[in-house]
Amino acid sequence: MRVLIDYRPALRGRTGAGEYTHELAAALVARARRPGGAPGLDITLFSSSWKDRVTLAPELMGASVVDARVPVALLNLCWHRLRWPPIERLTRRDYDVAHSSHPLLMPSHGAARVVTIHDLDFLHHPERTRAEIRRDYPTLVARHARAADAILVPSRFTQQEVVRLLEVDPARITVCSPGAPDWIPRAQSGNRRGYILFLGTLEPRKNLGTLLDAYERILAAHPGPDGQASVPELVLAGRPTPEATAWLDRIGRPPLAGRVRAIGYVDPAHRQALYEGARVLVMPSLDEGFGLPVLEAMAVGVPVVAANRGALPEVLGGTGVLVDPLNAADIAAGLQRVIQDEAFSTACATLGLTRAAAYRWTDAAARACDAYGQALAHRATGHRTV
Numbered sequence: 001m002r003v004l005i006d007y008r009p010a011l012r013g014r015t016g017a018g019e020y021t022h023e024l025a026a027a028l029v030a031r032a033r034r035p036g037g038a039p040g041l042d043i044t045l046f047s048s049s050w051k052d053r054v055t056l057a058p059e060l061m062g063a064s065v066v067d068a069r070v071p072v073a074l075l076n077l078c079w080h081r082l083r084w085p086p087i088e089r090l091t092r093r094d095y096d097v098a099h100s101s102h103p104l105l106m107p108s109h110g111a112a113r114v115v116t117i118h119d120l121d122f123l124h125h126p127e128r129t130r131a132e133i134r135r136d137y138p139t140l141v142a143r144h145a146r147a148a149d150a151i152l153v154p155s156r157f158t159q160q161e162v163v164r165l166l167e168v169d170p171a172r173i174t175v176c177s178p179g180a181p182d183w184i185p186r187a188q189s190g191n192r193r194g195y196i197l198f199l200g201t202l203e204p205r206k207n208l209g210t211l212l213d214a215y216e217r218i219l220a221a222h223p224g225p226d227g228q229a230s231v232p233e234l235v236l237a238g239r240p241t242p243e244a245t246a247w248l249d250r251i252g253r254p255p256l257a258g259r260v261r262a263i264g265y266v267d268p269a270h271r272q273a274l275y276e277g278a279r280v281l282v283m284p285s286l287d288e289g290f291g292l293p294v295l296e297a298m299a300v301g302v303p304v305v306a307a308n309r310g311a312l313p314e315v316l317g318g319t320g321v322l323v324d325p326l327n328a329a330d331i332a333a334g335l336q337r338v339i340q341d342e343a344f345s346t347a348c349a350t351l352g353l354t355r356a357a358a359y360r361w362t363d364a365a366a367r368a369c370d371a372y373g374q375a376l377a378h379r380a381t382g383h384r385t386v
Helices: 016-033 072-082 087-091 131-147 156-166 208-220 224-228 242-250 268-276 292-300 312-316 328-340 342-357 361-380
Strands: 002-006 042-048 064-068 097-100 112-116 150-153 173-175 195-199 234-237 260-264 278-283 304-307 321-323
Touching: 002 016, 016 042, 016 112, 016 292, 016 361, 042 087, 064 087, 072 131, 097 361, 112 131, 112 361, 131 156, 150 156, 150 361, 156 173, 173 361, 195 208, 195 268, 195 292, 208 234, 208 242, 208 328, 268 278, 268 292, 278 292, 278 328, 292 304, 292 312, 292 342, 304 312, 304 328, 312 321, 321 328, 328 342
Parallel strands: 002 042, 002 097, 042 064, 097 112, 112 150, 150 173, 195 234, 195 278, 234 260, 278 304, 304 321
Antiparallel strands: none
């Protein structure tokens, strides 16, 4: 089975969708290598950029690469609006399956078409998006999803959203959750002097304004230098967007100055160390299709405080604290419980480790291969639109 995967989300600065794309591709390559794993599975990674080139990491060795020097914005405009050029013409190769790593299809002549839909927040709040996501996704996603031969989603929550909002047959949707990283958990006692960690792109959906309100409440509850010394530092890790300017300005002024640190994007090679230094992970997002930092934190033994929205309750699975993301007092109370109650914090970390172990990239690769097979069967029925 010849499978083309759109690798562009992982080309640089891998965030959630990029990390998912990279790790799923690596798991499929490993499955193809393993004796009896997936005979005949042939993976090709597609990328297009005017200036960025694909460099194969060791875990991707065995995959082929088609690296086109076409600007991403131009190609997306042609694909989304003109449905041209087909991927076979662009790459000069034929495939059995063309797997789009975002909700809109890659045009193809004959390949079965698979899409990954990570979330549908852009339907609810297009004002929180930019560029072609705002221009194309809300108007095209339903038609493309119905035309896809198979759909991958990272969570049951996203599966339900796709069925409800896009009116897609559930039989064509496969829940293909990411795997936990292969990290050695830290000591059970955790890091009692660690920081409060937020990890994610600094964008409106992540709800950082309310998080800063909550942190100010914690500081106010411990007045004076001696009291505030017991409050962990807040570390914001992630690439800033233009909308983050107000938050970054705010942390430079009292009472947050010197208490909150923005460290920018953190390369995947350095993320384990970042988690290991944390006392708690906080994820107050207004919507998440999965919430990979929650799984990564659990995998290393860091307790989690997360919003009771989207897929976060599903991923956390009762191993941490759920809070109302619109209520700064609730977020503050959740953080203080983990920070102040060592027995509770340790229990959350222990439960989280068990929970994280249930998420494996080998399982994700197996589910993706099943979806590819279903897509080929669906394609054979002669269904073809878009």
